[in-house]
Amino acid sequence: MTVLDAGRIGIASQALGIAEAALEASVKYAQEREAFGQKIGQFQMIQQKLADMKCRVDASRLLIYQACLAKKAAKENNGRYSMEASMAKLYASETAMYVTTEAIQIHGGMGYSKEMPLERYFRDAKITEIYEGTSEIQRMVIARSLTGLR
Numbered sequence: 001m002t003v004l005d006a007g008r009i010g011i012a013s014q015a016l017g018i019a020e021a022a023l024e025a026s027v028k029y030a031q032e033r034e035a036f037g038q039k040i041g042q043f044q045m046i047q048q049k050l051a052d053m054k055c056r057v058d059a060s061r062l063l064i065y066q067a068c069l070a071k072k073a074a075k076e077n078n079g080r081y082s083m084e085a086s087m088a089k090l091y092a093s094e095t096a097m098y099v100t101t102e103a104i105q106i107h108g109g110m111g112y113s114k115e116m117p118l119e120r121y122f123r124d125a126k127i128t129e130i131y132e133g134t135s136e137i138q139r140m141v142i143a144r145s146l147t148g149l150r
């Protein structure tokens, strides 16, 4: 279980990297792609997607930093950081799925095509919700840490 705590921060970081790449590609595409005589980034519905993606990416990063700090503290006092690691893994992996889904939508048909990396980001994001413990298991770890119940 101690090994899993550390591994979960690693998977959270992998998920964050995928989400960041998808967000970066989406911002660039929104700045370049034109539809109906406008950059698609000028449409409010695209702006809303980008804003929500950015908030979740940054929140994931902060949860990962929190887990890293908890790991450091645990090393010093021989403790555990299971809840913090699970929170980072759960949120970052679900953010990666959310962000890659929205990124494909922003790219329209090109997002689905293998000519661009978006469909790979989407497939890579999904596994982060599964390995090193599924999202269901992370929620169990978090709730059990909160309540002390098993």
Ligand SMILES: Cc1cc2nc3c(=O)[nH]c(=O)nc-3n(C[C@H](O)[C@H](O)[C@H](O)COP(=O)(O)OP(=O)(O)OC[C@H]3O[C@@H](n4cnc5c(N)ncnc54)[C@H](O)[C@@H]3O)c2cc1C
Pocket (backbone or CB within 6 Å): 127, 130, 131, 132, 133, 134, 135, 136, 137
């Ligand atoms: C590409 C890949 C690489 C992997 N690499 C490794 C590795 O290097 N080392 C390693 O040890 N493992 C590895 N795994 C295994 C991985 O960790 C497991 O697939 C993962 O933990 C889920 O277990 P499972 O597949 O047996 O699913 P199951 O446990 O059968 O779960 C199926 C579904 O039931 C849900 N579920 C199960 N139990 C509960 C419960 N108590 N409450 C609520 N829902 C529940 C799950 O959340 C999931 O939705 C890898 C898997 C893949 C796909």
